[in-house]
Amino acid sequence: MLVVWLFSLLSTAYALDNGLALTPPMGWLTWERFRCITDCKKYPNECISEDLIKRTADLMVSDGYLDAGYEYLGIDDCWLEKTRGEDGRMVPDKNRFPSGMKALSDYIHGKGLKFGMYEDYGNKTCAGYPGVLGNEKIDIDTFVEWEIDYLKLDGCYIDPKAMDEGYPNFGKLLNATGRPILYSCSWPAYQEDKSMRPNYGSIAEHCNLWRNWDDIEDSWASLTKIMNWFGDNQDRMASHAGPGHWNDPDMLLIGNFGLSVDQARVQMAVWAVLAAPLLMSVDLATIRPEFKEILLNKDIIAVNQDELGKQGLRVWQKKDYGLRSKLEVWKRELHDGSFAMAFVSQREDGIPYAASFTNEEMQLPKQTFEVHDLYKEEPVRSWSGSEGFEVRINPSGVKFYKFIPKKTVEIADITVKLLVNNQVNN
Numbered sequence: 178m179l180v181v182w183l184f185s186l187l188s189t190a191y192a193l194d195n196g197l198a199l200t201p202p203m204g205w206l207t208w209e210r211f212r213c214i215t216d217c218k219k220y221p222n223e224c225i226s227e228d229l230i231k232r233t234a235d236l237m238v239s240d241g242y243l244d245a246g247y248e249y250l251g252i253d254d255c256w257l258e259k260t261r262g263e264d265g266r267m268v269p270d271k272n273r274f275p276s277g278m279k280a281l282s283d284y285i286h287g288k289g290l291k292f293g294m295y296e297d298y299g300n301k302t303c304a305g306y307p308g309v310l311g312n313e314k315i316d317i318d319t320f321v322e323w324e325i326d327y328l329k330l331d332g333c334y335i336d337p338k339a340m341d342e343g344y345p346n347f348g349k350l351l352n353a354t355g356r357p358i359l360y361s362c363s364w365p366a367y368q369e370d371k372s373m374r375p376n377y378g379s380i381a382e383h384c385n386l387w388r389n390w391d392d393i394e395d396s397w398a399s400l401t402k403i404m405n406w407f408g409d410n411q412d413r414m415a416s417h418a419g420p421g422h423w424n425d426p427d428m429l430l431i432g433n434f435g436l437s438v439d440q441a442r443v444q445m446a447v448w449a450v451l452a453a454p455l456l457m458s459v460d461l462a463t464i465r466p467e468f469k470e471i472l473l474n475k476d477i478i479a480v481n482q483d484e485l486g487k488q489g490l491r492v493w494q495k496k497d498y499g500l501r502s503k504l505e506v507w508k509r510e511l512h513d514g515s516f517a518m519a520f521v522s523q524r525e526d527g528i529p530y531a532a533s534f535t536n537e538e539m540q541l542p543k544q545t546f547e548v549h550d551l552y553k554e555e556p557v558r559s560w561s562g563s564e565g566f567e568v569r570i571n572p573s574g575v576k577f578y579k580f581i582p583k584k585t586v587e588i589a590d591i592t593v594k595l596l597v598n599n600q601v602n603n
């Protein structure tokens with residue numbers, strides 16, 4: 178028994194300790210919106226270039242994203258020349274990054290933002306640019322010269338079996354530089370893809386965040402597929418998330434082409450419950466105000482960034498027909514004893530349907546709560562837990578609440594009553 182206890186103590190105690198990502202990282206990444214657009218003549222506002230990055234840096238500051246917590250600005254794939262320099266070093270595309278990466282890094286840092294970059298652990302990046310394999314040391318030295326703060330290391334063109342050693346080794350080299358660099362691993366995503374069972378204990382020990390599964394695509398179908406997978410596999414993943422190390426269901430689609438406002442609200446709510454990194458990938462110059470408002474929702478960001486760092490779970494689900502069909506309940510415990518509760522409808526038909534949930538279904542303690550709508554459309558209500566909790570959810574939408582226990586207030590009330598009674602009796 179003692180051995181078992183010690184083992185569980187050790188296995189939960191080990192985690193990457195570089196002082197970074199104590200709450201889920203927040204920022205902006207090129208990939209989901211801008212992919213591998215490299216033709217700046219045809220698509221001057223969309224190509225992966227220093228202009229795009231500088232424009233985004235300016236907007237992250239001027240439009241309140243940095244103030245809201247989005248601090249990392251990252252370039253994903255497609256920033257490199259197709260071949261290394263004669264000295265063996267990575268060379269940024271000369272036409273699209275004419276000032277070089279150190280100058281871009283200085284620009285980003287000058288704005289108060291942090292600089293993220295992308296490479297791949299294999300021979301090539303997923304889009305076919307030079308990968309780090311065989312050049313790990315020189316590439317890390319180069320990244321340190323460019324003063325990057327975040328590295329997403331992808332896993333194309335490498336055997337997933339080699340990742341159990343490869344990713345930790347690369348992490349040790351990063352650590353040895355002495356520069357704190359947030360380490361984003363794609364290690365489990367490639368293993369899950371091959372039906373291997375990733376060692377999440379080891380992953381949490383070596384990475385600040387890790388992509389668990391498929392790339393997200395800009396559609397409701399892709400979003401719900403990822404939500405379903407995270408719900409279905411939560412028992413073997415959720416406990417590995419915590420301050421310094423996070424599961425990553427991939428970028429926010431919010432503000433692009435594929436999600437309605439209701440669907441965008443679903444992603445923001447579920448990502449907050451999942452303690453997921455909040456990585457926007459959207460053109461901040463043209464984003465519509467209703468989407469911007471979702472990304473900047475302070476109460477929801479506060480749930481995502483809650484200091485307890487405990488990943489929430491899908492606690493209730495009904496897949497089939499009938500009453501409450503395709504509804505699900507997601508719950509996250511917060512540091513102050515309150516709960517964030519997302520009621521999601523995967524129904525795409527009809528009108529807003531009303532449904533009612535018992536506190537057993539919601540897995541909430543039996544007590545009175547003050548319930549706040551985090552999208553601020555409903556007034557605050559009090560719920561005692563003795564009757565069902567009523568929600569009315571738009572098709573492919575969400576109701577997202579914070580349940581704050583009223584316990585302390587009630588105890589104070591009883592105390593006051595007792596005091597009054599005592600005085601009357603005396």
Ligand SMILES: *[C@@H]1O[C@H](CO)[C@@H](O)[C@H](O)[C@H]1NC(C)=O
Nearest residue numbers: 299300301310334335336339
């Ligand atoms: C990487 O490229 C080298 C040189 O072409 C080759 O020998 C090696 O097998 C490749 N490794 C992988 C994992 O594809």
Ligand SMILES: *[C@@H]1O[C@H](CO)[C@@H](O)[C@H](O)[C@H]1NC(C)=O
Nearest residue numbers: 194195196352355356357358
């Ligand atoms: C390197 O690892 C040590 C031990 O885990 C940690 O204390 C330190 O902060 C790390 N440094 C960097 C730069 O990651």
